[in-house]
Amino acid sequence: MSRSVNPVLLAGFAAVVVLAAAPLIAQTKPPAKQAQTHPPAKAAPAPAPAAKLGLGREALPEEIKAWDIAVRPDGKGLPPGKGTVKQGDEIFQAQCASCHGEFGQGNNRWPVLAGGMGSLKSDRPEKTIGSFWPDLSTVFDYVRRAMPYGNAQSLSPNELYAVTAYLLYLNDIVKDEDFELSDKNFTSVKLPNAAAFYDDDRETTEKAFWGKEPCMSNCKPEVKITGRAAVLDVTPDSKSAPKVD
Amino acid sequence: MTSPAKPDPLSRRRFLGGAALAGAGLAGTGLARAETGKPDPLITEVQDWSRYLGEGVDKRPYGTPSRFEKHVIRRDVSWLTASPESSVNFTPLHELDGIITPSGLCFERHHGGIADIEPASHRLMIHGLVEKPLVFTMEDIKRMPRQNRIYFLECAANSGMEWRGAQLNGCQFTHGMVHNVMYTGVPLKLLLAEAGVKTTAKWLLLEGADSSGMNRSLPLEKALDDVLIAFAMNGEALRPEQGYPLRAVIPGWEGNLWVKWLRRIEVGDQPWQAREETSKYTDLLADGRSRRFTFFMDAKSVVTNPSPQAPLKQKGRNVLSGLAWSGRGTIKRVDVTLDGGKNWQHARIDGPVLDKSLTRFYVDFDWAGQDLLIQSRAIDSTGYLQPTKEELRKVRGTNSIYHNNGIQTWHVKANGETENVEIG
Numbered sequence: 001m002s003r004s005v006n007p008v009l010l011a012g013f014a015a016v017v018v019l020a021a022a023p024l025i026a027q028t029k030p031p032a033k034q035a036q037t038h039p040p041a042k043a044a045p046a047p048a049p050a051a052k053l054g055l056g057r058e059a060l061p062e063e064i065k066a067w068d069i070a071v072r073p074d075g076k077g078l079p080p081g082k083g084t085v086k087q088g089d090e091i092f093q094a095q096c097a098s099c100h101g102e103f104g105q106g107n108n109r110w111p112v113l114a115g116g117m118g119s120l121k122s123d124r125p126e127k128t129i130g131s132f133w134p135d136l137s138t139v140f141d142y143v144r145r146a147m148p149y150g151n152a153q154s155l156s157p158n159e160l161y162a163v164t165a166y167l168l169y170l171n172d173i174v175k176d177e178d179f180e181l182s183d184k185n186f187t188s189v190k191l192p193n194a195a196a197f198y199d200d201d202r203e204t205t206e207k208a209f210w211g212k213e214p215c216m217s218n219c220k221p222e223v224k225i226t227g228r229a230a231v232l233d234v235t236p237d238s239k240s241a242p243k244v245d
Numbered sequence: 246m247t248s249p250a251k252p253d254p255l256s257r258r259r260f261l262g263g264a265a266l267a268g269a270g271l272a273g274t275g276l277a278r279a280e281t282g283k284p285d286p287l288i289t290e291v292q293d294w295s296r297y298l299g300e301g302v303d304k305r306p307y308g309t310p311s312r313f314e315k316h317v318i319r320r321d322v323s324w325l326t327a328s329p330e331s332s333v334n335f336t337p338l339h340e341l342d343g344i345i346t347p348s349g350l351c352f353e354r355h356h357g358g359i360a361d362i363e364p365a366s367h368r369l370m371i372h373g374l375v376e377k378p379l380v381f382t383m384e385d386i387k388r389m390p391r392q393n394r395i396y397f398l399e400c401a402a403n404s405g406m407e408w409r410g411a412q413l414n415g416c417q418f419t420h421g422m423v424h425n426v427m428y429t430g431v432p433l434k435l436l437l438a439e440a441g442v443k444t445t446a447k448w449l450l451l452e453g454a455d456s457s458g459m460n461r462s463l464p465l466e467k468a469l470d471d472v473l474i475a476f477a478m479n480g481e482a483l484r485p486e487q488g489y490p491l492r493a494v495i496p497g498w499e500g501n502l503w504v505k506w507l508r509r510i511e512v513g514d515q516p517w518q519a520r521e522e523t524s525k526y527t528d529l530l531a532d533g534r535s536r537r538f539t540f541f542m543d544a545k546s547v548v549t550n551p552s553p554q555a556p557l558k559q560k561g562r563n564v565l566s567g568l569a570w571s572g573r574g575t576i577k578r579v580d581v582t583l584d585g586g587k588n589w590q591h592a593r594i595d596g597p598v599l600d601k602s603l604t605r606f607y608v609d610f611d612w613a614g615q616d617l618l619i620q621s622r623a624i625d626s627t628g629y630l631q632p633t634k635e636e637l638r639k640v641r642g643t644n645s646i647y648h649n650n651g652i653q654t655w656h657v658k659a660n661g662e663t664e665n666v667e668i669g
């Protein structure tokens with residue numbers, strides 16, 4: 001890596017000097033005038049002072065408790081509480097069904113919460129809690145922070161356990177209306193699709209996309225149009241665009 | 246004495262919707278009158294703007310674009326989502342040039358609408374596996390050493406509607422979930438150092454103060470590398486729809502991680518498996534299994550002009566323009582074809598070529614009125630070559646939704662009308 005000094009012109013009058021730690025772009029046509037590079041973060045002179053800045057104040061335990069609402073798959077963050085499928089049914093019909101449907105089937109374009117089992121390889125996969133979601137904690141965490149839509153963070157811990165239990169019931173993961181979900185038994189419930197997730201492996205499985213020297217001329221004998229957007233005709237036009245005055 | 250400005254009848258510009266282009270292509274916009282032998286009255290007659298006073302400096306304390314640019318706006322696709330508060334709109338890439346996206350045109354994606362937060366009421370908490378949990382005010386953050394960096398932000402679902410084939414007629418809709426601005430912010434590394442990260446820490450949870458409580462897990466390694474906690478974009482405070490007063494900037498990685506209205510960073514030893522990184526933003530492949538934590542945005546490019554919303558209007562000399570970017574580094578080269586990939590030429594890159602930033606390219610070409618099949622392909626500094634849509638489908642299937650960086654094709658017809666197509 002060569003280090004060079006580039007003048008960067010900003011707004012035509014302020015000249016700022018940056019350290020560039022990356023090679024300039026190889027240009028095959030006329031070279032880009034004034035090609036600039038960020039100093040990559042690793043090589044940037046970190047403005048970290050030797051000592052702490054001493055900014056910010058200590059967070060109080062009550063403040064952390066108020067904001068610390070995340071729940072992890074291992075149960076970390078679960079509040080004490082409990083609720084049954086039956087109780088969850090009542091809460092769901094009153095506060096969730098208008099969007100998600102009585103049985104989690106989803107109204108209009110609102111999310112479908114149940115069903116879709118075995119559909120993930122099909123043309124129209126239905127990704128629901130039962131068919132797709134890997135962890136039950138995600139249901140609790142998300143409902144706790146974002147639902148009901150437009151009235152977030154309004155459900156009590158007991159209501160959250162009850163609604164989560166009802167969603168398990170809708171997805172046939174528990175079959176008993178009297179099933180009670182609590183912080184004690186929460187992590188024993190496993191979702192069906194849990195094992196179907198794996199970490200990003202593009203750099204190995206898509207290795208072929210790296211290091212290719214692409215063809216530049218006479219690359220194919222003929223070209224055919226195989227699909228056209230106008231056939232579908234679903235593009236918004238000026239009539240559906242917002243008015244700007 | 247002043248006279249109110251009159252609308253100029255010769256400056257009509259109508260927005261060309263994707264499907265409403267017939268006959269619009271080579272309509273005589275801007276044909277020089279002299280060609281007909283008659284003098285151009287715009288030259289021979291004194292125009293109102295040359296005779297009467299214009300508006301004074303007291304009329305536009307915060308400037309807006311010319312009234313003749315009203316069609317240059319973010320647009321949404323109403324059938325995509327259930328409600329506008331949890332939805333997305335698209336940057337009009339075909340109306341822009343250079344590499345910086347104007348703040349008011351940066352695409353929006355919210356999950357619970359735009360949080361309306363007074364900076365004095367905003368707090369950032371850092372807690373979890375730290376020596377000392379801390380609360381920062383905006384004042385505190387603005388007293389810390391800051392950096393300026395230009396980065397693209399691309400939603401992982403950008404081009405997601407195109408997995409099964411050409412669907413939306415316009416690069417605004419196929420590629421408009423990307424923008425590129427200069428951020429000013431404090432390196433997250435510095436904020437974490439204040440709290441003192443424990444040696445067992447491996448992951449962070451970033452959380453927003455909006456009504457969706459947006460939360461995403463972020464590897465500590467990335468946080469200590471180049472993540473910024475930004476309060477400004479393009480030289481001014483963040484726009485409300487971009488997270489005012491404070492947002493995370495996660496260079497090169499999918500937009501969903503760039504938590505807006507950032508209020509809390511929890512330090513932990515494992516990911517949280519939040520809704521946005523499990524049920525969403527995982528890539529469902531053909532075998533029914535899904536990739537998770539697919540953070541990097543792979544190299545991608547698109548020709549913005551001509552494109553369905555910006556058809557060709559004149560034979561002869563024309564400018565083809567486009568954008569290329571990569572979440573893994575800089576853009577090394579962009580190739581363009583006009584004949585559907587039989588032959589390619591190197592595009593001319595102009596302007597700054599920056600790490601994890603949009604890069605502008607051009608091809609200055611002559612058009613004789615023949616059909617064109619236009620594509621661009623980018624190569625980044627890691628040697629990654631932007632794949633065709635077919636190559637991507639081979640390895641990913643068509644159910645992935647996210648991370649579609651395949652090569653886009655525009656068909657320019659003899660009348661200049663341009664359509665989103667796929668070719669074989």
